[in-house]
Amino acid sequence: MKFFATKARVYNRGVPSDEFLTELVNFVKVAPDDYFAPNKNYDIYNKVRDELGPYPDMLTRKAVMAEVLRVLGMFESEGDWNCGVDTSRHSETTNENAEAGAWQVSWNNRRLDETLRTFLSFNVIDDGVEFQRQMKKDHKLAMEFITLLLRIDVKDFNRINNGPVRKGPERKETWDNPPRPKLWRAEESIYPWLSRSSVDEFKQLINA
Secondary structure, X not given: OOOOHHHOOOOOOOOOOHHHHHHHHHHHHXXXXXXXXXXXXXXXXXXXXXXXXXXXXXXXXXXXXXXHHHHHHHHHHOOOOOOOOOOOOOOOOOOOOOOEOOOOEOHHHHHHOHHHHHHHHHOOOXXXXXXXXXXXXXXXXXXXXXXXXXXXXXXXXXXXXXXXXXXXXXXXXXXXXXXXXXXXXHHHOOHHHOOHHHHHHHHHHHHO
16 A cells, blocks of 8 residues: 555654554454444544544545544554553553553543443453453454544543543643643644545545
């Protein structure tokens, strides 16, 4: 595969590798349409509608998810499948809250929605240690989990796991106690870095 627009730099996190982009394309090509289809939730497709909408067909919806995963993966780990616990953490790290993998998900995310609990149970993941191991080792599983996580209802922004997905006033409310003004800024979120050109390229690659 040849990548051009999808190689755009993401803030100060660098440029995604061809290998990372290839795995994203291959995943959205074969993942069930249910992962991307409209649902009743206020989810990631609602959050990025101004930047990447509208979504006239399934191909567009798949390409938009790939773009979100591209930018969010770079924000969270610079596309590192083996990334571990967030080094900026202020609280105690436990097997319940330890981040793992390219999208820095954690075992306690299962509490956010029944779909996540069902998915983990189906894949025989029943504790935080195994969760961390699988999110690093099994790239397909990691992509499935983050996709499901991004599709849950987030009208209450406190249900958003990934800080860079918080938008506008949500950012200030999240990092206001204690105040962390740097994290209030839009450029510290995924939104300024999402690209319609990248979505168009993903569509071509998915359709190839």
